[in-house]
Amino acid sequence: MQFAQVIGQAALKEKLRGLQAQNRISHALMLVAKEGTGGLPLALSFAQYLVCEKVSRQSPEPSLFDPTAPTLQTSQTDSCGVCPPCKKAAAFAHPDIHYSFPTVSSKSIDKPRCSDFMVEWRTFLQEQPYGNLFDWIERIKEKENSQGKITTYECEDINKKLSRKSFESPFKILILWMPEMLEKEGNKLLKIIEEPPADTLFMLVTENESLVLPTIHSRCQVIRLPMLSAGEIENNLVEREGASPALAKQLAQLADGNFREAQQQLQHTEEGWQIRLRDWLNAILRTGPLAQVKWVEEISKLGREKQKQFLRYVIHVLETAIRMQATGQMPAVGEEEAAVAIKLNRLIGIEQLEALSREMNKATYYIERNAHAKMLFHALTLRVYHVIQDKVVLLMPSDTDE
Numbered sequence: 001m002q003f004a005q006v007i008g009q010a011a012l013k014e015k016l017r018g019l020q021a022q023n024r025i026s027h028a029l030m031l032v033a034k035e036g037t038g039g040l041p042l043a044l045s046f047a048q049y050l051v052c053e054k055v056s057r058q059s060p061e062p063s064l065f066d067p068t069a070p071t072l073q074t075s076q077t078d079s080c081g082v083c084p085p086c087k088k089a090a091a092f093a094h095p096d097i098h099y100s101f102p103t104v105s106s107k108s109i110d111k112p113r114c115s116d117f118m119v120e121w122r123t124f125l126q127e128q129p130y131g132n133l134f135d136w137i138e139r140i141k142e143k144e145n146s147q148g149k150i151t152t153y154e155c156e157d158i159n160k161k162l163s164r165k166s167f168e169s170p171f172k173i174l175i176l177w178m179p180e181m182l183e184k185e186g187n188k189l190l191k192i193i194e195e196p197p198a199d200t201l202f203m204l205v206t207e208n209e210s211l212v213l214p215t216i217h218s219r220c221q222v223i224r225l226p227m228l229s230a231g232e233i234e235n236n237l238v239e240r241e242g243a244s245p246a247l248a249k250q251l252a253q254l255a256d257g258n259f260r261e262a263q264q265q266l267q268h269t270e271e272g273w274q275i276r277l278r279d280w281l282n283a284i285l286r287t288g289p290l291a292q293v294k295w296v297e298e299i300s301k302l303g304r305e306k307q308k309q310f311l312r313y314v315i316h317v318l319e320t321a322i323r324m325q326a327t328g329q330m331p332a333v334g335e336e337e338a339a340v341a342i343k344l345n346r347l348i349g350i351e352q353l354e355a356l357s358r359e360m361n362k363a364t365y366y367i368e369r370n371a372h373a374k375m376l377f378h379a380l381t382l383r384v385y386h387v388i389q390d391k392v393v394l395l396m397p398s399d400t401d402e
């Protein structure tokens, strides 16, 4: 990824280029970036910049870390994008750029390491560089409620990977996404972060620095990303996502500096999820069985991917409602989501909202396993009715359960 593909953050790109030019990069950088501000894209583009042939100094012993080494200024303000190292970095396959990130265990993988998930990871970076942990775990989880974690096995792997010599570049880079998911295993990394092998750069990218182990936090040079401006989000919705200028303007105002949220809103609007959810709730709460049958018929005609997207959207709205009840504050979501969340909060409490969210997760699980769509959505409709009308939180297993 090139700097040009990272939305905004001009001052930080300049700062990173400056650190490189003066060999003043700290061995451990921590980018603190709230969701949707581009922490991961910035790390990816800086890594590519560092390995690019046009950027890296022609000196026999280039150094990132030694301010006394000769500083050969480069006029390149971005990686070239065409040299072999750039091409490898852009495909997330450069042998000296390593990645660590949260993973989940599954039937076939009981000791998860990032190397088990590289195919999915590269696709995620290509398709959703502004995605969050939820987006990533959705792609790799087998069980519902899987929590991503950077495992102790991965920490051992990091130590192994970084103890080897670099292959092509004069240095090795480890991009560690979500260090807040390290838990105690992180202590295995303290030594290597404190006394890193020569020419090794750690780039940690966190959404929530207060959850990072203090022992790791204290060893890092912290760079904080500001939220994006509404103008930056608006332009990129038009240029990258093909949104109409009027819609882009409206969504950018609501996104609160979070590009992921803006993308999500755009997708929901385009797919008509908002209308579909409203129709569903109306059929369940007001118009009755005939409208429910019609609604189930219609959603059953969509493909499985679309059905899963719709359920994800419903979970997003439920989470909005839960956050509103828990914090008393309105999260940054679209008007339509906020309206539905407010309505749900008048009807039910957090326990019921959580029960509904579990039902949506379970339904997603069955869709992935080729459940009969009509039966599934019919059963789901009844369950939603029971949770809302009867305030039930634990439901009997349905006929779609095994």
Ligand SMILES: [Zn+2]
Pocket: 051, 052, 053, 054, 055, 079, 080, 081, 082, 083, 084, 085, 086
């Ligand atoms: Zn290049």
